[in-house]
Every structure is written in C-alpha cells, then in structure tokens.
Amino acid sequence: DGGITQSPKYLFRKEGQNVTLSCEQNLNHDAMYWYRQDPGQGLRLIYYSQIVNDFQKGDIAEGYSVSREKKESFPLTVTSAQKNPTAFYLCASRRSTGTVYHEQYFGPGTRLTVT
Amino acid sequence: AQSVTQLDSQVPVFEEAPVELRCNYSSSVSVYLFWYVQYPNQGLQLLLKYLSGSTLVKGINGFEAEFNKSQTSFHLRKPSVHISDTAEYFCAVSLFSGGSNYKLTFGKGTLLTVNP
Numbered sequence: 001d002g003g004i005t006q007s008p009k010y011l012f013r014k015e016g017q018n019v020t021l022s023c024e025q026n027l028n029h030d031a032m033y034w035y036r037q038d039p040g041q042g043l044r045l046i047y048y049s050q051i052v053n054d055f056q057k058g059d060i061a062e063g064y065s066v067s068r069e070k071k072e073s074f075p076l077t078v079t080s081a082q083k084n085p086t087a088f089y090l091c092a093s094r095r096s097t098g099t100v101y102h103e104q105y106f107g108p109g110t111r112l113t114v115t
Numbered sequence: 116a117q118s119v120t121q122l123d124s125q126v127p128v129f130e131e132a133p134v135e136l137r138c139n140y141s142s143s144v145s146v147y148l149f150w151y152v153q154y155p156n157q158g159l160q161l162l163l164k165y166l167s168g169s170t171l172v173k174g175i176n177g178f179e180a181e182f183n184k185s186q187t188s189f190h191l192r193k194p195s196v197h198i199s200d201t202a203e204y205f206c207a208v209s210l211f212s213g214g215s216n217y218k219l220t221f222g223k224g225t226l227l228t229v230n231p
Contacts, residue, residue, distance in 0.1 A: 004158075006158075041223060042205060042224055043159075088156075105161075106158035106159040109157065
C-alpha cells in the first residue's frame with residue numbers, strides 16, 4: 001500500500017533536547033511538507049521541499065530544521081530553540097509534476113510532548 | 116495573502132439531522148478549495164476539492180460543498196449525519212506561489228459532534 005509513514009506516533013522529550021521526527025512516503029511524490037497543529041489553531045506550515053536537496057521555510061520555521069537527502073524522506077528536527085515544541089506534527093506530500101493540480105496527502109502524525 | 120475563516124468552532128447536531136459547516140476565504144486571485152476531515156489523533160483525509168468546473172462538488176461519505184465566488188464561500192453540507200461523522204473538519208485554500216509550489220492555508224477547524 002502506498003502512503004506516508006510518521007514515526008513514532010507519540011514522543012516524549014525533556015526540555016533542552018533536540019528531537020527528530022521521521023516522515024517517509026512511497027507515493028513517489030516530489031513535494032513534502034511539515035505542519036504543526038495546536039488545539040483551535042488549525043495547521044501551520046513549518047517547512048516544505050519541492051525537490052531533493054532543496055527546502056524552504058514556511059510560516060513558523062524558527063526553532064526547526066529539515067533535510068531532504070532522498071525523495072521519499074523528509075525528517076524534521078525540533079531544536080531546543082523552539083520555545084513551545086509540544087504539539088501534533090503532521091507530514092504531507094504532493095505530486096507536483098505536470099499541469100494538473102494535485103492535492104496534499106497527510107501522514108498519521110506524531111504527538112510530541114516536551115516537559 | 117489569502118486567509119480562511121471557519122465561522123463555527125463547534126457544531127453539535129443530532130443523528131440524521133442535516134448539517135452545514137461554513138467556510139469563507141479571502142484572496143485576490145483564483146484559488147483551489149478543499150475540505151479535510153480529521154478523526155482524533157489521526158492525520159487529515161481529503162473529503163472533497165474544487166479545482167474548476169461545476170460549483171457543486173461531491174465528496175466521500177455523502178458530503179458535498181458549493182463554491183460561491185461572489186460570496187467567497189465554500190460551505191460543506193451533508194443531508195443526514197451519522198455518529199461516525201463526529202470529527203474535526205478543516206477548510207483549506209491553495210494559492211499558486213511560484214514555480215510548481217502551491218501554498219495551502221487552513222482554517223482553524225470546526226468540531227462536528229453528532230449526538231444520538
């Protein structure tokens with residue numbers, strides 16, 4: 001089955017530690033995205049990548065970093081500089097070739113709790 | 116810049132009643148419009164989308180939405196809801212932002228609770 005995998009589903013960390021969230025897709029999509037979801041706030045874009053070895057900041061990139069070394073993988077690191085890291089993190093991907101617009105598909109999410 | 120407003124943060128209804136979840140957007144250019152559903156502690160699933168053509172769009176699970184350009188609205192409707200429709204619903208708009216990238220902007224969500 002094709003899809004997006006995020007691991008782990010729940011993650012607990014102590015304040016001051018960096019943590020990396022995994023996102024893998026086997027849909028052969030070119031573009032990948034990271035969103036942060038907080039209660040009552042909708043989804044906010046952290047970073048996105050349209051091709052391998054290239055990525056851009058979204059609306060709330062401060063305190064986060066990403067890499068895109070392979071087409072199928074787009075890990076997100078939450079650094080100690082992120083002031084309020086506890087949230088639900090969603091990864092998405094989208095086919096971006098051709099002239100037809102293709103929607104984003106979402107992974108199951110990782111709930112990060114930092115204490 | 117585009118923005119999305121979901122007018123109701125919570126909508127309680129009884130089973131088998133009709134429901135409408137409201138969404139308005141602001142944009143000076145043409146956009147693509149979406150409704151996603153999220154069940155507790157899960158990712159988002161696409162319900163339906165409007166890209167072009169007929170303004171009445173039908174989606175999965177019996178949902179439909181109507182695009183109204185003059186009112187910049189994209190309200191979601193279902194004629195008869197089930198307990199299993201209890202979830203959070205997000206309206207989103209996608210605007211072309213250069214190259215092959217489209218930026219997706221989400222509303223804050225509407226929690227639909229279906230009571231027996």
